Each structure stands twice: as structure tokens, then as C-alpha cells.
Amino acid sequence: MVMPKKSHPANEPRRYPLNLRTTAEIREKMRAAAAQSGRSLVQELEHRIENSFERDEVFTLLLGGSENGRLVQKLAFAVRDADHDWATDPRKEAELIEQIEKAVRAEGKARRGE
Numbered sequence: 001m002v003m004p005k006k007s008h009p010a011n012e013p014r015r016y017p018l019n020l021r022t023t024a025e026i027r028e029k030m031r032a033a034a035a036q037s038g039r040s041l042v043q044e045l046e047h048r049i050e051n052s053f054e055r056d057e058v059f060t061l062l063l064g065g066s067e068n069g070r071l072v073q074k075l076a077f078a079v080r081d082a083d084h085d086w087a088t089d090p091r092k093e094a095e096l097i098e099q100i101e102k103a104v105r106a107e108g109k110a111r112r113g114e
Contacts, residue, residue: 020045067111074103 022030034044059069078099086092 067107071103071107074107075100078103 030041030044030048033048034041037044037047039047055069056066059066063069063072078096082096082099083089083092086096
């Protein structure tokens, strides 16, 4: 018996297959995120892919591009990882400044292809 094709709802965009292989760890993270959000695994993947494009657009709008976004992310990690009393301890402040300078230099070298 030949099954009739499912009709496609007019208000939804057509979906196309996308084959994907991943690690068990990534699959489990995606499964957990899908369960938490109430989406199917495929819906969660599509949601996250869409968000990555939106994030790139925000980086371009606010920072002039994703390269600057990567640098801002590195700077944020340096601040996050710094001791919370860096503003009152000159030694810790110097360590944070060193980490920030290191991130800026590394990004500059990466952009120059060094």
C-alpha cells in the first residue's frame, strides 16, 4: 500500500533534510536542551543554528564583525576569571590587564596570520 504524502502546512516554511553526525556528548547536550525547552531534537538543533546566525548579525551590528565578537568574548572571560577584588588589589589588577593585553595580542596575531 502506498502511503499518501503528508500535506505541508501553508504557514510553515518547507523543511529540507540535513544529515549530521556528532559525538555522543553533543547529542546528549542537545537532547537535554530539547527536553528542557519542550522542543524536539531537530527543532532544538534548528533553533540553535538560527541563533548562531542572529548572534553573528549582532556582532556585526554592534562590534563591526564576528572577529571583534571573538575578542570581546576573550576579554569577558578574562574579567570573569579574574579575582573579584582586582579593583582593590593592584597586583590582581595588573594580572587582569596582562590577560587582557594577551588576548588582544593573540587576536591581532591571528588576524595577521602569524
